[in-house]
Amino acid sequence: MSIDVGARLRSVRTTFGLSQRELARRAGVTNGLISLIEQNRVSPSISSLKKVLDGVPMPLAEFFTMDLSVAPQAFFGADELVELGNPEVSLRLVAAQRAGRQLTILHERYAAGAATGEEMLAHRGEEAGVVIRGRIELTVGGASRVLGPGEAYYFASQLPHRFRNVGREACEIISACTPATF
Amino acid sequence: MSIDVGARLRSVRTTFGLSQRELARRAGVTNGLISLIEQNRVSPSISSLKKVLDGVPMPLAEFFTMDLSVAPQAFFGADELVELGNPEVSLRLVAAQRAGRQLTILHERYAAGAATGEEMLAHRGEEAGVVIRGRIELTVGGASRVLGPGEAYYFASQLPHRFRNVGREACEIISACTPATF
DNA sequence: TCATGGTGTTTAATATCCTAGACAATCAGG
DNA sequence: CCTGATTGTCTAGGATATTAAACACCATGA
The missing domain is CATH 1.10.260.40 (lambda repressor-like DNA-binding domains)
Structure with missing residues (x-):
């Protein structure tokens, strides 16, 4: 075999x-x-x-x-974002190497302790985002991680996922989804 | 299942x-x-x-x-060629709907009784052609058919195949292959 | 008409997969 | 240190896949 x-x-x-x-x-x-x-x-x-x-x-x-070698990277460190722009207009791309992206940008804000709910979300499409301020706990599939300012995420929305603000201050995220679900 | x-x-x-x-x-x-x-x-x-x-x-x-519904059509009747051109410049395409074609045109001529050999040919690439004059017996995989003027063929060269002129006059074919094997 | 060689199918015996259940290791509270 | 609930692994037995060999059918020819 x-x-x-x-x-x-x-x-x-x-x-x-x-x-x-x-x-x-x-x-x-x-x-x-x-x-x-x-x-x-x-x-x-x-x-x-x-x-x-x-x-x-x-x-x-x-x-x-399916290609076993390309593990679906769900989390990106601040230094793993691809810097595209110039000093004046800085474009930092998440999962820039991934093909077939069709994303729309959103601006989300989570109050302290807020979450997307008790149940895990799961729907068609893809989601990505960057944490601007505060800290948020993101669970995707079996993995979980707390993301802070400058860190980011990218995953297929059919994987069960949940957002939860575990900090004491509000959390802001520049996020995106596809197709235009919101 | x-x-x-x-x-x-x-x-x-x-x-x-x-x-x-x-x-x-x-x-x-x-x-x-x-x-x-x-x-x-x-x-x-x-x-x-x-x-x-x-x-x-x-x-x-x-x-x-593999898609079971789209049987790999190896033979095309004269009326199954796609007419592309105008009355002055007529382009009749073979297997026009098939994607990823990369063909080079040839002009072959088979004397009466001639064949490509006793052994079946099998190599990488694709082959296609149109019979211009005479009659030729073409075997592709398990199927065999005699093609006359205006009829055509298109198949993957890795399928075992053989040409044989079964008529009494010479046979001409406008053919093509990929990559440039000849 | 009787072989001979080809085809796909079927059947009894064997090899393998699959299940039910028990096992050990880990973790979280009490 | 327990208890209870996870986790992944292992084993004996029943279910199923696979083999080897025979079967029936259709050709082609002597």
Whole structure:
């Protein structure tokens, strides 16, 4: 097997922040099978692999097509932004190397302690933004991180996500979404 | 299984002109397995499906990606050519709707009884052409057809193919290939 | 008419996948 | 130090994929 099915499955599962048991429950298989597949101890049948991917969900074609080497970078440090402009007009791009972006800019403001709600959001499109002032906790899939001024984010909105202002002052973000959901 | 693995496999096998036994021999599996898979009597494991596709050869990603509805049209009737030009300059395109073409035009001439050889040709690139005079027998994969003046062909050169002049007069073809193999 | 060689299909036995359940390790409170 | 709830891993047994071999069918020719 030149193609590493186990690594691919583990990659999609962790990207979506699911445990083996949670994915197994959604897919209607056992957690043991997920474990065995991810360790390449078995070579799953097409039907069972399809059942597993239906729990994400992800089509079979995308599973084999997806590029494992380009990990979907969701967080960017202040120095990871691409500086495009000149000293007068400074353009700092987030995820500039990512192809197929179609974003619209927003200006958000979170009061101290505010959040997008208890439930995780998940919808079509993409989201990106830069924190201007204050601190905000962002959860994307299984990962979570507190972002401060100058730091940024970029992720696919279908990944479950949530914003929460964990600081004492208001937080401002220059954000963007696609398509024009707001 | 919403995805019809059996139909996909049968499609690629017949497209390449292989019998179940011949494909099984190349893949290192049994002909019975090919039969069962094509009838959807079993759902093959990833490893065995990969072995089968290695016999073609075709990568797993392409197997699941390929569009089953758009059968690779290899033959075009005289009225299936796309007329582009005006009454003064007439451009009749072969496979005009196919994307990613990169062809170079040739003018071939086959004497009566001549052929490209006993062995089937198979190489990278694409081939296309229009018969101007005479009649020529063209075999592509498992299919074979005699083309006369005004008829045309278009196929991927990796499919085994052969030209043979089955008529009594010379045959002329306006053909093309890519990349510049000749 | 009887071979011979090709095709795809079917069947009993074997190899492999898959499940159910138990196991150990980790973490969070009480 | 517990208890309870996570996590991923492992194992025995039932379910399923896969093999090897036979079967039936259709050609082409002697």
